[in-house]
Amino acid sequence: MKIHQNNVLGELGSAIGKGLLAGLAGTAAITLSQIIEMKITKREPSDATVKVVSETVDVKPVSEEQKEKVSQEIHWAYGTAWGVTRGLISLTGLKGLPATLVHFAAIWGTALVVLPKYKAAPPINEEEPKAIAIDAFHHAIYATAAGLAFDALDAGSRNERKIRGIVKHLKLKGLLNKLKF
Template identity: 65%
Template sequence: MKLRENNPLGELGSAIGIGLLAGLAGTAAITLSQMIEMKITKREPSEAPIKVATETTGIKPANAAEKEKVSQEIHWAYGTVWGIARGLIGLTGLKGIPANIAHFGAIWGTSMIMLPAFKAAPPVTEEDPKSIAIDGFHHAVYALAAGIVFDTIASGSKNQKRLDKLIGKLQLKGLIK
């Protein structure tokens, strides 16, 4: 007896949609984390998003206000889209801490390669340990927030959880396949 049909495209669409919501939440979390850290350390906002945009698209904001606006737009779009990766990780069956670690590794690893390639940041081998730790912390905040939101939404409603639990028990007893 089959209670549900597998629908790979539906599962992919759900993973992408939930991933985008998770990415948005992760971006909000990393933004807050960075704002707090910048107040404490007196660090200026990063110009990495605008440097990459200028290098890849030729966009050159006319003034400081435009520069900040474009930088924020890129930051939010980039972070939100990275949620798709979390959705794809979820399709593998990974969830919780293992999925968050994989997502963190993908995001932070990509930034360590991409930003120096676009001359938006020095290679990690030329960074001071404090800067590396702060950057790693912010990316961990993103991955954790995105992971919690993804897993919470993907787990479904209370009724779905009860049904899944019941199906599991019935399968263990050999009553259904």
């Protein structure tokens, strides 16, 4: 069986799959972060996800008791799906911290636009600085965890193996020793 060197659809599928797993890890991290923060600050769980989804796709909890369950289901699906973005970012060649920063900007930027649009949160200019900091912190936790998970899953990718091969070849030739690389 011959392996194609430039299998674009395979790379896309791999990036999406790794992204979904990374999104799941990021969602677990932000969930834990929010649970800890809510215990410290005595804040109640947000119903922002239910508000937005109720407005956009007409999904509503059947009862008030089901509201938190539906909110959590949406939270996990949404967070996991955002991992796909991290996978797509990797296809641009960005890795590590730069990719994580772009991912963070996309996620938090979307939240800052979408939540006020559907009256699920006030606009950022009407928020208290403490609330903004907490929200940014949670989104940074998500992006960092998703980025670390993605990079761990992506270790050993074709491009990384190519680079390692070139570095090994240059070391064998003694070129890197001369450059102190």
